[in-house]
Every structure is written in C-alpha cells, then in structure tokens.
Amino acid sequence: MDIKPLKWKYRLIRRLLTPIYKGLYHQFAWTYHSAAWVVSLGQWNDTIRHFATLIPTGPVLELGHGPGILQEELERLNITRFGIDESRQMNRMAWRRAKRANQSADLVNCLAQILPLPDHAFRTVVATFPADYIFDQDTLGEVQRVLLPRGDLLILLSAYFWWNHLGNLFRREKTGSHELPDGWVESIRGRFAAMPWKVEVLAPAFRKTTLLIIHCQKL
Numbered sequence: 001m002d003i004k005p006l007k008w009k010y011r012l013i014r015r016l017l018t019p020i021y022k023g024l025y026h027q028f029a030w031t032y033h034s035a036a037w038v039v040s041l042g043q044w045n046d047t048i049r050h051f052a053t054l055i056p057t058g059p060v061l062e063l064g065h066g067p068g069i070l071q072e073e074l075e076r077l078n079i080t081r082f083g084i085d086e087s088r089q090m091n092r093m094a095w096r097r098a099k100r101a102n103q104s105a106d107l108v109n110c111l112a113q114i115l116p117l118p119d120h121a122f123r124t125v126v127a128t129f130p131a132d133y134i135f136d137q138d139t140l141g142e143v144q145r146v147l148l149p150r151g152d153l154l155i156l157l158s159a160y161f162w163w164n165h166l167g168n169l170f171r172r173e174k175t176g177s178h179e180l181p182d183g184w185v186e187s188i189r190g191r192f193a194a195m196p197w198k199v200e201v202l203a204p205a206f207r208k209t210t211l212l213i214i215h216c217q218k219l
Helices: 008-025 029-040 044-052 069-076 088-100 137-146 184-191
Strands: 060-063 081-085 107-109 122-128 147-160 173-175 178-180 197-202 209-218
Touching: 044 069, 044 122, 044 147, 044 209, 060 069, 060 137, 069 081, 069 088, 069 122, 081 088, 088 107, 122 137, 137 147, 184 197
Parallel strands: 060 081, 060 122, 081 107, 122 147
Antiparallel strands: 147 209, 173 178, 197 209
C-alpha cells in the first residue's frame, strides 16, 4: 500500500538527514554518542533505557541495535535478548559495550529484511529510532515470521524533547494523554495494512519528553 508522506517538510527534512544518519552508523560511527547527546541534550540514552521498561517480555529481538544501549538495559532487566544491525561499526561498538559491562552479547551483522533466524523464535521485536527500513514490507514480513503468535512489535519511532514542543509540532490529533501532528496515526497504520497486524500509536511521556511508539500485535 502506497502511503503519501505526511507533509512535504517532513519528507524534505528526512531526505536531507538520510546521508547524515548513514554516516553516523558507518564511517563516522565514532561520533554517534556525541551527536545523540547534542540532539537530545543528554536525554537520548535515558529515553532508550526508559523504553526498555515498556517492553513486556522476552525473548526479544532488537532490529538495529546500534551501540548496544537497549541491549545492555534488557540484560540488566533479565530479559533474554538478541540483536541485529547491518552496520559492522555499530556491531563492534555494541560488542565492546557488552564486554565493558561484563555482559554476554548475542549480536549478528545482517539486514532486517533477511533475518538468519528461525520461525516463531521471539515474543517481542523492538526497534529504537529506526530508519525507513522498518516500514519495508520485507522487514515486516520477516518480523511476522520470527514472532510467536500474538507477539508484539514495538517501535520507538521518535521522541519530542521539551524544546520541540516550543515549535508547536504537536497539534490536534490526540493519542493517550498527548497530541500528535495531524494525520500521523492514519498514515502510520496504513504502513502496516498489507499484513495482519493490530496497530496502535502511543505517545507516553517520559520526564519532559514525549515518545512516539508504534505497537503492533501479530494476528
């Protein structure tokens, strides 16, 4: 199903930022933590750790594990977890992070569209701040395959920190106790319409940050 972009300005911003994101996950991966700190004024890692507390149960598969922040927190919460990332640089960073924390690490360098994993192996699949691959039908097909029946896909799609609200980005369409830009819920649900998902869009608060979370249950 072809979903039109929400607004031209979001499409333009995403197009401009795509090469920057690609660099942060590959040749400039060493700058990732600094960039994340600047974007969130130091709240990036805490936001991901809070997201970990919203994950219902394991075993958990994380798509795009990045430097391993969520992997580390899931281990601390005693949740069985596994991670994949297409970036070799991020894979190495996550391995080093696990080693420093004296944790085990089950990480694979691969694409989310071709998961080298068995059917029905995970209760929950998660992703934090993913790129557009998360909406690829091949990715969603693989998620359906590896999830148990009634399993959950949880996507922390974005976070609006307190300074984002100054620009009045949040307007009339309400989800939970917060507001989302007009048309977002309908457009996001449309991304999953080709497969049997039960979809809800959540906007819970964490400190002065509003999280944009997509919760899909496999039907």
